[in-house]
Amino acid sequence: MTPALIPRFLPSLRRASTDHHRVVADTICPICDGRSFRFLFIKNGRRFWECEECRVQQIIPLPSDEEVQQHYRASYENGLYRTQLDTLGIHDRRAEERLEAVLPLCRPGRWLDVGCSEGDFVATAQRYGLDAEGIDLCEIAVARARTKGLPVSCASVSDLRPSLLYDTITAFDVIEHVRDPASFLTSIWSLLGPGGSLVLTTPDLSSWSRLVMRRRWYFYIPEEHLFHFRRDSLCRLLSRTRFDVVKVMSASKLVSYAYALDQLKEYNPLVHALATRARALIPKAMVETPFPLHLGELLVIARKQQDGA
Numbered sequence: 001m002t003p004a005l006i007p008r009f010l011p012s013l014r015r016a017s018t019d020h021h022r023v024v025a026d027t028i029c030p031i032c033d034g035r036s037f038r039f040l041f042i043k044n045g046r047r048f049w050e051c052e053e054c055r056v057q058q059i060i061p062l063p064s065d066e067e068v069q070q071h072y073r074a075s076y077e078n079g080l081y082r083t084q085l086d087t088l089g090i091h092d093r094r095a096e097e098r099l100e101a102v103l104p105l106c107r108p109g110r111w112l113d114v115g116c117s118e119g120d121f122v123a124t125a126q127r128y129g130l131d132a133e134g135i136d137l138c139e140i141a142v143a144r145a146r147t148k149g150l151p152v153s154c155a156s157v158s159d160l161r162p163s164l165l166y167d168t169i170t171a172f173d174v175i176e177h178v179r180d181p182a183s184f185l186t187s188i189w190s191l192l193g194p195g196g197s198l199v200l201t202t203p204d205l206s207s208w209s210r211l212v213m214r215r216r217w218y219f220y221i222p223e224e225h226l227f228h229f230r231r232d233s234l235c236r237l238l239s240r241t242r243f244d245v246v247k248v249m250s251a252s253k254l255v256s257y258a259y260a261l262d263q264l265k266e267y268n269p270l271v272h273a274l275a276t277r278a279r280a281l282i283p284k285a286m287v288e289t290p291f292p293l294h295l296g297e298l299l300v301i302a303r304k305q306q307d308g309a
Contacts, residue, residue: 046222109167119145165193207296251299
């Protein structure tokens with residue numbers, strides 16, 4: 001190519017590069033029905049894309065239900081979930097902090113915890129006098145919850161046909177896991193009584209941690225987190241599925257240094273190596289003591305709109 005042609009050729013190269021990363025995938029965005037997605041990156045063999053209309057990020061193609069269930073079974077048997085659940089006391093204290101944060105803005109009465117795992121939040125809600133029960137898709141976690149005498153069943157929200165509707169439904173760290181967030185919220189809407197409350201937590205694409213870490217963000221977990229939201233996109237989805245947003249705020253999570261190391265080992269080996277070296281400089285009591293951190297998550301409280309609202 002002659003030098004004279006290079007200036008005219010470079011713009012076409014830039015357009016070709018841009019066109020390669022901006023495609024209309026064979027997927028309809030479940031948030032806004034958009035069809036145009038921008039390619040972001042590949043992690044663990046999974047492709048991350050962003051909807052050009054609502055800017056929700058998702059994995060395309062989504063893993064199959066069987067792939068997801070195999071991953072969760074392995075994690076509960078001998079993986080990261082087992083390590084998390086064996087961390088003494090931290091989940092009980094986290095459940096209590098969550099309940100105290102949302103209870104003033106939610107309706108008392110019948111509560112359902114979706115994605116309840118081994119039932120820590122259900123047990124805490126019962127101690128506070130609430131008529132609480134839970135559901136989870138993991139048979140291992142449900143079986144362990146039942147050994148504690150907790151009213152927990154293995155089911156999804158679309159499976160439930162309760163004789164009485166719920167006053168409040170909580171779904172902590174769940175919506176990013178589901179294959180169709182809009183259908184998930186629609187099912188929750190149908191399970192709530194008039195004016196019932198919904199509480200969600202989920203990673204926040206607008207958070208400081210994502211802006212700093214970018215594609216190395218610890219919430220980019222291809223095997224589990226299928227969707228990622230910003231505040232505005234999550235509020236848009238809630239409105240579309242007939243919820244009024246009551247409050248949106250940053251969510252803190254109770255963690256210990258040892259707990260954080262387990263997370264980093266799985267999701268960010270580089271930072272894990274640095275944090276492991278630093279552990280030698282920290283007193284053992286501080287390593288094991290839980291403390292609240294804002295890691296980059298949202299907490300949203302919404303209220304069910306009435307039919308025709």
